[in-house]
Amino acid sequence: MSTPKAMRQSLGLRLGSAGFLAFWCLIAAFPIFWITVMSFKSPVDAFATNPLEVIFGPRTRAGGDGLSIIDIVLGLLVLWWSGKFAMGRLPEMVARFTQPGTVLLGWIIAVVGFAVAFIVLFFAILPVVLSGLNAIAGPLGNPILGLTTVHYQSVWVENEFYRNFINSLIVTTGVVTVSLTVGTLAGYGLARSGSNLAFWLLILALIFRALPHSVLVAGYLPVFINSSEILRPIFGDAAPTLYGQPYAVIAVLVAINQPFTIWMLRSFFHNIPTELDEAARVDGCSHFQAFRRVIMPVMWPGVITTGLFSFLLGYNDFLVTSLLLDAQNQTMVPAIAGYFNRETTTTDQVEAIAAAVSITAPLFLLVMVFQRQIVSGLTAGAVKG
Amino acid sequence: MKFKTFIAFVGPSLFMMMLFIAFPLVSVFTQSFYNVQPEFEQVEVETCTPGFPTQTCVTEVKSRPVMDENGNIKTTTHFVGLQAYRDVLEFDRVGAAIRNGSWSQLMTIDFWKALRFTLTFTLFTLPLVIGVGLAIALAVNNAARSLRGPVIFISLLPFIITPVIGSLSIYWLFVGDGILTAALERWLDKDIAMFAQAWTIELLMLFYRVWHVAPFAFVIFYAGLQTVNQDTLESAIIDGANRLERLRYVIVPHLMPLIIFIAIIHLMDSYRVFEEVVGFRSQSHVISLQWLTYDFLVPDDSGNRAISRASASAMLTMIGIVILLILPLRRTWRDHKGSH
Numbered sequence: 035m036s037t038p039k040a041m042r043q044s045l046g047l048r049l050g051s052a053g054f055l056a057f058w059c060l061i062a063a064f065p066i067f068w069i070t071v072m073s074f075k076s077p078v079d080a081f082a083t084n085p086l087e088v089i090f091g092p093r094t095r096a097g098g099d100g101l102s103i104i105d106i107v108l109g110l111l112v113l114w115w116s117g118k119f120a121m122g123r124l125p126e127m128v129a130r131f132t133q134p135g136t137v138l139l140g141w142i143i144a145v146v147g148f149a150v151a152f153i154v155l156f157f158a159i160l161p162v163v164l165s166g167l168n169a170i171a172g173p174l175g176n177p178i179l180g181l182t183t184v185h186y187q188s189v190w191v192e193n194e195f196y197r198n199f200i201n202s203l204i205v206t207t208g209v210v211t212v213s214l215t216v217g218t219l220a221g222y223g224l225a226r227s228g229s230n231l232a233f234w235l236l237i238l239a240l241i242f243r244a245l246p247h248s249v250l251v252a253g254y255l256p257v258f259i260n261s262s263e264i265l266r267p268i269f270g271d272a273a274p275t276l277y278g279q280p281y282a283v284i285a286v287l288v289a290i291n292q293p294f295t296i297w298m299l300r301s302f303f304h305n306i307p308t309e310l311d312e313a314a315r316v317d318g319c320s321h322f323q324a325f326r327r328v329i330m331p332v333m334w335p336g337v338i339t340t341g342l343f344s345f346l347l348g349y350n351d352f353l354v355t356s357l358l359l360d361a362q363n364q365t366m367v368p369a370i371a372g373y374f375n376r377e378t379t380t381t382d383q384v385e386a387i388a389a390a391v392s393i394t395a396p397l398f399l400l401v402m403v404f405q406r407q408i409v410s411g412l413t414a415g416a417v418k419g
Numbered sequence: 420m421k422f423k424t425f426i427a428f429v430g431p432s433l434f435m436m437m438l439f440i441a442f443p444l445v446s447v448f449t450q451s452f453y454n455v456q457p458e459f460e461q462v463e464v465e466t467c468t469p470g471f472p473t474q475t476c477v478t479e480v481k482s483r484p485v486m487d488e489n490g491n492i493k494t495t496t497h498f499v500g501l502q503a504y505r506d507v508l509e510f511d512r513v514g515a516a517i518r519n520g521s522w523s524q525l526m527t528i529d530f531w532k533a534l535r536f537t538l539t540f541t542l543f544t545l546p547l548v549i550g551v552g553l554a555i556a557l558a559v560n561n562a563a564r565s566l567r568g569p570v571i572f573i574s575l576l577p578f579i580i581t582p583v584i585g586s587l588s589i590y591w592l593f594v595g596d597g598i599l600t601a602a603l604e605r606w607l608d609k610d611i612a613m614f615a616q617a618w619t620i621e622l623l624m625l626f627y628r629v630w631h632v633a634p635f636a637f638v639i640f641y642a643g644l645q646t647v648n649q650d651t652l653e654s655a656i657i658d659g660a661n662r663l664e665r666l667r668y669v670i671v672p673h674l675m676p677l678i679i680f681i682a683i684i685h686l687m688d689s690y691r692v693f694e695e696v697v698g699f700r701s702q703s704h705v706i707s708l709q710w711l712t713y714d715f716l717v718p719d720d721s722g723n724r725a726i727s728r729a730s731a732s733a734m735l736t737m738i739g740i741v742i743l744l745i746l747p748l749r750r751t752w753r754d755h756k757g758s759h
Contacts, residue, residue, distance in 0.1 A: 047662070048561070055558040055566075059573045061630065065588040066576055068598065072591070083601035216431045223428025231422075235429065237751065242440045244687040244740050248712035249733040253443025255716055256450065256726050289439030292432050321424045350581040352694055353709075357716055367581055371697065387591060390584045401575050405568075408575060412635060413642035 066394065073388040074181045077380035080387070091180025099184070100177025105164050112160060116152055124148060185381075185388035195389060197362075198369040201280060202349060205365055208284035209348035210341050213291050217344075218337060220292075221299025222325055226308070236300070239293035247290060247353050258282060258358060278360035286354055291347050295340055298411065302336025303329075339411035342404055349397070366393050444737075451730035454499045503731035530732065533711045537739075540624065540707070541689045547629045548685055549678060552636025557666075559637070560644050571638070578634035586627050586698025590614075593623060617704040624695045624705070632688070636681050643677045644670070683747050690743060708736045 043051075071089060072080040076099075079091040094100065101109070124144055132140035189195045224232050257264065258276040265274070276282040306329060314324035349367075356368035364372075370393065373386040401408065462483055467476040509528050516525040526532050559570055577585065592599045593613040604611050613619045647670055655665050671678075693709040696702060702710070715729035 043561070051558045051561045054554065055562055055570060058555055058558070059570060062577050062634070063573050065585075065592055065630075066580065069588045069591055081596070083596050083598070085598055085602075088598065216435060220429045220432035223425050227425045229422075229425070232425070232429075235433070237748065239436070240748075240751075241744060242436060244690075244744055245440065245444075246691040246693075246709045246712070246733070246736050246740070248693070248709045248716070248729075249447060249737055250440060250443045252450070252712055252716060252726070252729045252733045253445075253447040254439075255724065256455075257443075257446065285435070286439055289435045292436050292440075296432055321428075325428075346579065350583075352581075352583045352697060353713060357713070367583055370583070370587075383591075386587075390587055393581055393584055397579050397581070398576070401572060401579055405572055405575065408579070409571065409638055409642075412638045 069387050070391050070394075073185055073384065073391045074183065075384070076180070076182060077384045079180060080384050081380055090178070094180030094182050095177050097180075097182065099180060099182035101179045101181050102168050102171070102177050104167050104171055105177075106179065108164060108167075109156075109160065112156060116148075116155075120148060185385050186392070189385050189389045189392065193385070195366070195369070195392065198364055198366045199392075201359075201363055202365040202367075204280050205284055205287070205355065206345055206348040208281065209287045209291065210344045212284060213288040213295050213344045214337055214341050216288065217292060217295035217299050217340065218333065219325075220296045222303050222329060224296060225300045225303035226311070236297065239296055243293040243297075250286075250290065251354055251357050254286060254358065277358065278363055280359070280363055283355055283358050284348075286358065287348050287351060290354070291344055294347075295344060298340050298343065299336060302333070302340070305336075306332060335407070335410075338404075339407045342400070342407055343411055345400075346397075447730045447733050450727055451503050451734050452498060452500060452727075453496050454503065454727045455496050499727070503727040504735070506728055507731045507735065529706065529711060530708075530735070533706045533708045534739075536621070536705050537690060537692060537708045540621070540628070540692050541686060543625055544628045544632070544689050545682060545685055547625070548632045548636050549681060551629055551633040552681070553640050553674070555633065555637040556640035556644055559641055571641075574634040574637055576634075577630050578632070580631075582631065582694035583698045585631055586624075586695050589623060589627050589630075590699050614699070614701070614704075617701075620699055620701045620705050624692075624699060624701070627695060627698075628689060628692070632685060636685075639677050639681060640674060643674045647673050679747075686743055687740075690739060708732070708739070712736060 068088075074094075075088065075091045076094040076097055078093045079087055082088050091100075128137070128140045128144045224236060255277075261276040262274060310328050310332070311321075311324040314328040315321075319327065351365075352367050352371075355365045356371065359365065359368070366389075370386060370389050373382070373389055460483065461480050463478055464481050465476055465478045467474045507530050509530065512528050513525060513531065516522075516528070526535065555574065559567055562570065580588075591597060594600075596604075600611055600613055613623065651669055652665060655669050660668065691709050692707045693713065696705065696707055696710040699705075702714070706714070712729050712732045715725040715732060718724050
């Protein structure tokens with residue numbers, strides 16, 4: 035099909051549009067790319083003023099850490115091959131070995147198995163093979179690209195960043211499961227009820243969504259700190275102090291996230307035809323049975339998308355977690371604030387950068403796997419709402 | 420759907436919102452009129468040091484916090500009326516600044532400084548986000564089909580990144596002799612310190628926010644562009660409209676509901692600007708309203724949290740949100756009434 039002549043664009047316009055797009059991609063990716071590069075270099079290289087020195091890291095290389103051409107080529111090959119496997123073969127295998135009821139379980143096993151295999155291959159087998167190859171390859175085996183993982187080691191092992199990682203994991207898992215459970219029910223109810231009450235609830239949710247989180251935290255803090263005294267009449271001596279407890283933060287984040295969740299899920303439920311539940315109702319189901327037997331099997335795309343956004347809220351939050359959690363229950367994002375408060379030497383700074391990259395890496399994977407769902411989630415609220 | 424079933428579906432969600440959003444609002448409101456202070460008592464303490472011929476004894480009056488039977492510090496709560504609001508707004512200093520006609524003197528008061536920054540930040544980023552988002556959407560729509568996937572992938576990265584980390588990543592490019600500061604210095608041939616004065620920090624914050632939110636606008640506009648009516652476009656061409664006129668009279672009106680949607684969401688979100696202050700470590704130069712409340716809530720050197728002042732500044736922040744939301748809410752109300 036050829037475009038009509040009037041719609042055809044001049045060369046200048048096409049070049050301008052392509053140039054603008056390339057420029058945007060550069061701006062979008064550069065800061066993230068650059069801090070990733072910096073995190074692998076020795077401090078002097080990471081803060082060098084010459085960009086080439088940052089990329090090739092001569093002083094890191096002089097310190098004995100570097101990659102040769104063989105390392106780079108083989109490493110990229112393994113990465114590319116495992117990426118291809120994960121995108122192509124893995125879904126096929128999951129589809130072949132699972133029945134319809136066990137798809138979720140199959141995926142969990144497949145992803146965990148793939149992750150373990152990848153870690154063993156990339157971090158245990160590959161270095162041994164490569165060190166042997168480098169020794170016999172002569173000039174090709176000499177390091178050309180300085181690269182060191184020492185900052186990651188000191189962040190994760192010495193500074194015990196894995197504790198923060200586990201806390202993040204607990205908080206985000208809790209937020210996603212609870213807010214989806216509560217949110218799907220409410221979203222379904224709101225989508226199927228045309229009453230005035232439903233309208234006012236949605237407006238109320240919209241107002242709640244606009245509230246600055248610090249306003250809410252100002253309300254929680256005194257109550258949470260004194261909660262053991264406030265709750266004593268009800269629970270007796272077992273009354274908990276809510277301040278510093280991950281489950282209290284989960285409840286808070288779920289509530290903050292509720293307005294957004296119910297708006298989004300409502301618009302997804304709107305797209306499921308009412309005839310489906312009407313048919314089930316005619317067959318003698320109650321509303322709850324219709325929801326469980328008819329709607330639940332078809333609602334997963336919307337739930338996954340909403341779950342992604344709940345995940346982002348729990349994972350990215352700084353304000354609530356930094357004010358309501360104490361030091362030993364700190365999640366990753368507020369923990370990084372501790373890094374830059376004691377950032378005195380350049381080594382500390384590069385360690386903070388390594389911690390920042392560690393926080394970003396799971397998000398990067400998330401966009402890779404769920405790009406389609408994120409886009410559909412962004413547009414669902416806007417186009418139909 | 421019957422009322423009872425409706426409540427059964429919506430109940431849990433409503434309960435959580437009431438308990439964790441509506442109730443805290445009420446408690447913030449009441450807290451802002453009360454002040455909680457640790458109780459102090461005056462005690463005479465006699466300290467003696469060995470001396471010659473007799474030991475030297477000094478009696479002094481010390482104030483110390485009163486403990487209850489569990490060893491906790493006793494506190495008293497007073498009703499202070501609008502005192503907390505006065506402490507935050509500092510009208511006497513505002514009056515002095517206005518009498519002197521000095522803008523910079525007014526900008527030394529935390530609340531007014533924060534308000535000024537929050538408002539300018541909101542108003543400057545809004546057109547930029549919409550403009551940049553629309554430009555990217557048009558460019559992507561223009562690009563080859565095979566390129567669109569990777570471009571969307573790259574564009575989503577700034578949107579999805581943790582806000583604190585995103586602002587930190589830009590901070591590290593400019594801090595000290597960071598890579599971009601060094602490049603600017605070489606280009607302009609003079610010494611630049613990006614984090615030594617307020618306006619450069621604000622510029623970086625604006626850049627960060629546009630970088631962070633433009634992808635969101637882009638994705639929504641891009642989806643909207645797929646539904647532009649091709650017949651209208653063709654008839655515009657037949658009528659002799661050039662590219663710019665088609666953009667102005669066909670495409671932008673088609674996208675208008677989306678532009679309003681993004682504007683409302685962006686107004687709400689950028690009014691809450693907070694993470695930038697943390698990421699760029701700008702608290703000595705630039706602060707925002709939400710950061711002000713946060714700062715009152717963080718324990719100070721003696722471990723006290725200024726809860727009542729925090730509540731007062733939180734309530735003042737709320738007033739801004741209410742003003743911001745009146746227009747869109749009236750519109751929704753009219754639409755709702757119109758549909759019945």
